[in-house]
Amino acid sequence: MACYYRQNEETTVTIPKYTNETSSGGVTYYDIKVRVAKVEWMVERRYRDFAQLHDKLVEDIAISKKLLPPKKLVGNKQPAFLEQRREQLEAYLQELLIYFRTELPRALAEFLDFNKYDIIYLLQDLAKLFDESGDALLSSKKEYNLSALEVFAISERLSLPCPPNVDRDGKYDFSHVLDFCTQLVALVVTPVKDNASYAQDYNTVDVPIGRSNIIPNRLNFNLNAFRNLKTLKFSALSTENIVDIELLKPTLQTICVHNTTIQNICQVLLCDNLHKYCDVPSLLPEAIRPPSATNGSILISTDAWQELTDLDLTGNLLTQIDGSVRTAPKLRRLVLEQNRIRVVQNLDELPHLQLLSLSGNLIAECVDWHLTMGNLVTLELAQNKLKSLKGLRKLLSLVNLDLSCNQIEDLEEVDYVANLPLLESLRLTGNPLAGSVDYRPRVLARFHERAVEISLDNERGSQQELDTALVLSALLQSKQRQRQK
Numbered sequence: 001m002a003c004y005y006r007q008n009e010e011t012t013v014t015i016p017k018y019t020n021e022t023s024s025g026g027v028t029y030y031d032i033k034v035r036v037a038k039v040e041w042m043v044e045r046r047y048r049d050f051a052q053l054h055d056k057l058v059e060d061i062a063i064s065k066k067l068l069p070p071k072k073l074v075g076n077k078q079p080a081f082l083e084q085r086r087e088q089l090e091a092y093l094q095e096l097l098i099y100f101r102t103e104l105p106r107a108l109a110e111f112l113d114f115n116k117y118d119i120i121y122l123l124q125d126l127a128k129l130f131d132e133s134g135d136a137l138l139s140s141k142k143e144y145n146l147s148a149l150e151v152f153a154i155s156e157r158l159s160l161p162c163p164p165n166v167d168r169d170g171k172y173d174f175s176h177v178l179d180f181c182t183q184l185v186a187l188v189v190t191p192v193k194d195n196a197s198y199a200q201d202y203n204t205v206d207v208p209i210g211r212s213n214i215i216p217n218r219l220n221f222n223l224n225a226f227r228n229l230k231t232l233k234f235s236a237l238s239t240e241n242i243v244d245i246e247l248l249k250p251t252l253q254t255i256c257v258h259n260t261t262i263q264n265i266c267q268v269l270l271c272d273n274l275h276k277y278c279d280v281p282s283l284l285p286e287a288i289r290p291p292s293a294t295n296g297s298i299l300i301s302t303d304a305w306q307e308l309t310d311l312d313l314t315g316n317l318l319t320q321i322d323g324s325v326r327t328a329p330k331l332r333r334l335v336l337e338q339n340r341i342r343v344v345q346n347l348d349e350l351p352h353l354q355l356l357s358l359s360g361n362l363i364a365e366c367v368d369w370h371l372t373m374g375n376l377v378t379l380e381l382a383q384n385k386l387k388s389l390k391g392l393r394k395l396l397s398l399v400n401l402d403l404s405c406n407q408i409e410d411l412e413e414v415d416y417v418a419n420l421p422l423l424e425s426l427r428l429t430g431n432p433l434a435g436s437v438d439y440r441p442r443v444l445a446r447f448h449e450r451a452v453e454i455s456l457d458n459e460r461g462s463q464q465e466l467d468t469a470l471v472l473s474a475l476l477q478s479k480q481r482q483r484q485k
Contacts, residue, residue: 001039001117001118001149001152001153001156002039002117002119003036003118003120003156004036004104004114004118004120004121005160007036007037008097008101008102011034011035011036011037011097012035012097013033013034013035013093013094013097013112014032015031015032015033015086015087015089015090015093016031017031017086018030018031018083019031020077020082026077027046028046028047028077028082029044029046030045030046030047030086031043031044032044034114036117036118039117039214040213041113041210041211041212041213041214042212043113043211045111047085047089049111050068050092051068053107053108054067054068057105057107057108060107061105063096063099067092067095067096068092069088093112096108106124109121117209117212117214119153119160120157122149122150123153123154123174123177124172126150126177126180127172127173127174127175127176127177128172128176130176130177131176132171134179137180138180142185143185143186143187143188143231143233144184144187144188145188145190145193146188147189147190147191147192147193147209148189148190148191148216149209150193151219151223152219152220152221154177154221154225155222155223156221157174158225177225178225181226182225182226182227184226184229185228185230185231186229186230186232186233187223187226187232187233188233188234190234190235190236191209191216191217191237192209192210216237217238217241219241220241220242221243222242222243223242223244223247226248227247229251230253231252231255232248232252232254232256233254233257234256234258234260235257235259236258236260237260238260238262239257239262239267239268240262240267240271242271242272244272245271245272246272249304249305249306250307251306252307253307253308253310254310254311254312255268255308255310255311256310256311256312256314257313258312258313258314258315258316261316261317262313262316262318263316263317263318263319264318264319264322264324265311265322265325266322268324269305269324269327270303270324304328304329305330306330308328308330308331309330309331309332309333309352310332310333310335311325311334312335313335313336314335314337314338314339315337315339316338317340318340318341319340319341319342320342320345321343321344321345322346323346325346325349325350326346329350329351329352330352331352332352332355333354334347334353334355334356334357335355335357336358337357337358337359338361340361341358341362342361342362344358344363344366344373346372347372347373348371348373350373353375354375354378355376355377355378356373356376356379357378357379357380358380358381358384359382359383360383360384361383361384363385364384364385365387365388365391366381366386366389366390368391368394369391369395370394370396373395374396376395377397377398377399378398378399379395379398379401379402381401381402381403381406382402382404382405382406382427382430383405383406385406385407386403386406386407387406387409387413388408388416389408389413389416390413390416392416392417392420393416393417393419396420396422398417398422398423399422399423399424399425400423400425401425401426402425402427403426403427404428404431404457405429405430405431406430406431407431407432408433410433411436411442411443411446414428414443415446418446418448418450424454424455426455426456427456427458428443440456440461441461441466441468441469441472442472443456444461444465444466445468445469445470445472445473445476446473447469447473451466451469451470451473452466
């Protein structure tokens with residue numbers, strides 16, 4: 001990211017070409033190329049824009065009126081004239097850079113889009129916004145969206161010496177940004193701001209921002225300015241961009257990471273740890289550590305998410321539930337929808353886990369899941385490849401179970417979950433058995449006297465269905481008694 005304050009000696013402005021837009025009545029646009037060290041971007045401006053900038057600079061700073069090439073009414077569309085004007089406008093901008101060598105006036109900075117790509121000027125825009133509307137934003141919104149570029153700018157600005165202060169009324173002061181950040185409770189970080197298409201554009205390839213060469217996924221930053229965050233959400237941007245998250249570990253309660261290419265949970269929970277791919281030892285005291293827990297020393301306190309209760313990693317490329325989940329022993333909600341998980345493991349040290357959502361994965365079997373997730377209240381397994389429900393038969397605390405769009409064919413599989421004493425909601429729609437004759441009363445019959453309490457596919461049984469289920473239940477019980485004899 002650019003920083004003119006530090007890199008003004010490495011800054012150039014050129015106008016490599018112009019274009020005539022015939023669809024706009026023959027309007028001429030000049031393509032301005034700005035380079036600050038290794039950062040480059042393009043800006044498109046008309047001569048009218050140059051004239052307005054010049055009038056502003058003449059009025060505010062008293063630069064020479066003759067510096068800008070004059071307007072021409074006749075023959076101003078001729079190629080020779082346009083080429084000459086391109087050269088003159090390029091020389092004009094280069095003169096301005098010499099004149100404003102250390103600090104660009106706001107009018108010139110905005111004309112050249114420094115407020116979009118330069119640390120200082122981008123933060124000045126944020127400072128003005130937070131000075132005018134910060135209190136309203138904090139009180140009216142539960143969360144606030146910052147782009148990767150803005151978070152990177154805040155992180156970098158904390159390590160910079162104070163630039164020259166030309167802000168007389170204080171509206172551009174960086175302190176407004178810091179005040180806002182320190183009070184913010186929920187932060188959403190995306191590659192770009194207020195662009196609904198970023199989830200598709202930025203999650204698989206290195207797409208630059210605007211007309212620049214800045215790649216969001218290559219911007220590394222810390223979150224030291226956000227000391228009171230309770231919720232952190234990343235979308236189409238990897239949490240591995242965070243180089244230091246230690247200050248947030250004692251307080252953060254919710255983490256959401258969507259639409260990225262991460263393949264391991266450790267890329268989130270151990271994002272700033274150089275040894276994230278190593279086996280994670282248990283966090284529990286040895287006396288109550290499960291037999292399956294990894295042997296080894298207890299993790300130091302800075303590795304643990306002491307208050308994290310919600311982890312949502314929907315829409316990534318996760319292939320497993322790795323041991324890093326042990327660093328969040330207080331998790332209550334774990335959402336891993338729309339990934340590539342085949343095997344469920346490493347959940348035996350999450351005693352508080354109540355909701356587990358694994359919808360949209362590649363899970364084909366569940367084997368004795370009660371051994372690792374015995375306290376679950378809600379289990380969502382829609383859109384997987386399950387054929388048997390035997391592994392769910394002892395999840396005695398389960399209240400809500402979603403098994404829609406799997407491969408369950410045999411009605412007798414329902415018996416494994418029908419005996420769960422607290423089950424109230426069951427979804428089986430989209431399975432082969434759901435297409436059978438009298439599907440609903442036949443399923444409800446498996447619950448016997450509890451059929452009236454069950455919501456099947458989000459709907460309680462009708463009186464007719466319950467009456468039919470009662471008859472079928474009696475027949476089932478009769479067959480069972482005969483088998484026992």
